[in-house]
Amino acid sequence: MRTLAVVSAGLSTPSSTRLLADxxxxxxxxxxxxxxxxxRPEVIELRDHARDLADHLVTGFPNxxxxxxxxxxxxxxxxxxxxxxxxxxxxxLFKTFVDVLDRDALTGTPVLLGATAGTAxxxxxxxxxxxxxxxxLHATVVPTGVFAASEDWGxxxxxxxxxxxxxxxxxxxxxxxxxxxxxxPLADPTPxxxxxRGA
Amino acid sequence: xxxxxxxxSDITPDPTTGRAPTEAERLQAVLRIAEKTExxxxxxxxxxxxxxxxxxxxxxxxxxxxxAGRTQRLQLSTATTxxxxxxxxxxxxxxxxxxxxxxxxxxxxxxxxxTGPVYPWFGQDIRQGIPLAIENYALLRRLWDEDVVxxxxxFRTPLQSFTSTPRPLDGVAPFVWHGSxxxxxxxxxxxxxxxxxxxxxxxxxxxxxxxxxDFYRRRFEHxxxxxxxxxxxxxGGQVFMRKNSQDxxxxxxxxxxxxxxxxxxxxxxDFTRETPLTVGSPQQVIDRTLGFRDYVGDYQRQLxxxxxxxxxxxxxxEQLDLLGEEVVPVLRKExxxxxxxxxxxxxxxxxxxxxxxxxxxxxxR
Numbered sequence: 001m002r003t004l005a006v007v008s009a010g011l012s013t014p015s016s017t018r019l020l021a022d023x024x025x026x027x028x029x030x031x032x033x034x035x036x037x038x039x040r041p042e043v044i045e046l047r048d049h050a051r052d053l054a055d056h057l058v059t060g061f062p063n064x065x066x067x068x069x070x071x072x073x074x075x076x077x078x079x080x081x082x083x084x085x086x087x088x089x090x091x092x093l094f095k096t097f098v099d100v101l102d103r104d105a106l107t108g109t110p111v112l113l114g115a116t117a118g119t120a121x122x123x124x125x126x127x128x129x130x131x132x133x134x135x136x137l138h139a140t141v142v143p144t145g146v147f148a149a150s151e152d153w154g155x156x157x158x159x160x161x162x163x164x165x166x167x168x169x170x171x172x173x174x175x176x177x178x179x180x181x182x183x184x185p186l187a188d189p190t191p192x193x194x195x196x197r198g199a
Numbered sequence: 200x201x202x203x204x205x206x207x208s209d210i211t212p213d214p215t216t217g218r219a220p221t222e223a224e225r226l227q228a229v230l231r232i233a234e235k236t237e238x239x240x241x242x243x244x245x246x247x248x249x250x251x252x253x254x255x256x257x258x259x260x261x262x263x264x265x266x267a268g269r270t271q272r273l274q275l276s277t278a279t280t281x282x283x284x285x286x287x288x289x290x291x292x293x294x295x296x297x298x299x300x301x302x303x304x305x306x307x308x309x310x311x312x313x314t315g316p317v318y319p320w321f322g323q324d325i326r327q328g329i330p331l332a333i334e335n336y337a338l339l340r341r342l343w344d345e346d347v348v349x350x351x352x353x354f355r356t357p358l359q360s361f362t363s364t365p366r367p368l369d370g371v372a373p374f375v376w377h378g379s380x381x382x383x384x385x386x387x388x389x390x391x392x393x394x395x396x397x398x399x400x401x402x403x404x405x406x407x408x409x410x411x412x413d414f415y416r417r418r419f420e421h422x423x424x425x426x427x428x429x430x431x432x433x434x435g436g437q438v439f440m441r442k443n444s445q446d447x448x449x450x451x452x453x454x455x456x457x458x459x460x461x462x463x464x465x466x467x468x469d470f471t472r473e474t475p476l477t478v479g480s481p482q483q484v485i486d487r488t489l490g491f492r493d494y495v496g497d498y499q500r501q502l503x504x505x506x507x508x509x510x511x512x513x514x515x516x517e518q519l520d521l522l523g524e525e526v527v528p529v530l531r532k533e534x535x536x537x538x539x540x541x542x543x544x545x546x547x548x549x550x551x552x553x554x555x556x557x558x559x560x561x562x563x564r
Contacts, residue, residue: 058464
């Protein structure tokens with residue numbers, strides 16, 4: 001069983017960001033199923049942790065509500081991350097979440113990016129803002145990002161096609177990798193002699 | 200078990216009046232707090248080291264040297280001494296000097312320091328924090344343990360035929376604690392040398408402290424210094440007390456809400472639940488502190504932070520009265536009743552000298 005972490009940074013309830021995240025999740029689970037891989041999604045609504053995230057910024061540690069969320073993302077086999085576009089970029093809440101992740105939490109993790117906005121004029125934020133952020137985190141981002149403007153929910157079948165294509169790309173990457181493991185430096189320490197030699 | 204207080208030497212405005220003490224006032228207040236720590240029957244006073252405002256304590260050995268002359272019993276320590284940006288030769292000299300002046304009543308807690316600019320101000324690179332801590336301490340150890348040292352490392356000028364003076368009192372170096380909130384490498388270092396491990400135990404949840412201490416204990420045993428439950432553990436902690444717990448909460452809240460390190464974040468109630476902070480009656484502090492043992496095992500030193508965030512001196516001295524009269528006597532009795540005989544006390548100069556004599560007798564025989 002693989003774990004898919006799904007991070008949605010939408011602020012309203014219900015939100016079109018969550019709607020897109022759910023579509024991407026269902027499509028990815030289905031695509032993995034076609035490849036013979038069972039996957040369990042773990043959905044994280046960042047709105048539920050807005051206060052926890054602000055507290056983390058101030059105190060420097062995740063509280064008891066936030067800690068398992070960070071562990072879920074760090075231990076996931078794949079990540080679907082969806083943010084609304086505010087002021088030409090991902091939302092502040094979304095970036096705050098990324099800021100409190102452990103430095104190596106997403107190294108090598110397959111990631112599918114999605115974004116929502118009121119109009120299609122914001123769509124380049126997906127590739128000009130979100131994609132470099134995940135490059136910095138050393139994540140493996142699938143080629144197709146999925147942007148949904150309000151109008152996409154009413155008219156075209158193109159959104160569904162993009163969702164299917166992106167989900168297939170994420171499923172390919174997840175299925176091709178061994179199940180994720182989380183390194184625990186306290187369980188497997190660097191012996192002191194090695195630290196001394198490295199000094 | 201040793202009980203005491205530690206101060207970071209912050210100069211913070213009192214949020215209830217808006218007035219900050221002057222450097223001179225705050226410095227005198229910290230001296231008064233340290234003397235009072237001995238007067239009320241506590242064992243340890245530890246002082247931080249900082250090289251930027253709003254802190255005054257750039258030179259802890261000067262302050263502790265003065266306190267050595269003003270006290271008779273008090274163990275003088277640090278919280279922490281910067282092993283990364285100080286020259287280890289100067290640490291060896293300063294603390295051996297202090298050890299002589301204090302008649303052996305000295306130990307120190309080493310830390311890396313997390314104030315970015317301090318590293319370049321002292322010619323170092325914060326990204327080398329762990330390697331600096333490891334190399335500098337390896338040299339410090341040799342400067343105390345060997346009379347003549349030849350040395351070459353990555354971070355300082357080589358030494359040929361160097362003798363650090365004064366030599367440690369009675370040929371026994373001050374006991375060293377290694378402080379770290381989250382770096383396994385530092386707990387590993389403490390375990391390797393058989394030194395103490397001190398967890399700040401203020402900013403992080405109990406479960407994190409538990410994992411770090413458990414790791415240090417396992418590695419202490421791995422390196423052959425004794426069983427895991429014989430490792431030397433110290434904890435910080437943070438309390439504010441009044442006879443009536445509602446009074447404590449009401450009085451402390453403005454200081455909590457404005458505190459430089461966590462103010463404007465979680466509520467006092469949230470932070471009390473998430474971390475070891477205890478604001479309430481002396482009995483609540485007793486119960487909470489006894490509970491630390493449930494997740495770190497029998498430990499040797501408990502230090503409380505009581506003088507930060509702009510709390511007025513009068514309130515701080517009242518905290519010391521409560522600790523001395525009501526809290527620590529009970530904690531001493533209760534911790535002692537629970538501690539098995541094979542778990543050692545915190546090392547002191549006397550116990551280290553005795554251990555050295557015993558070691559020499561074994562060698563001679």
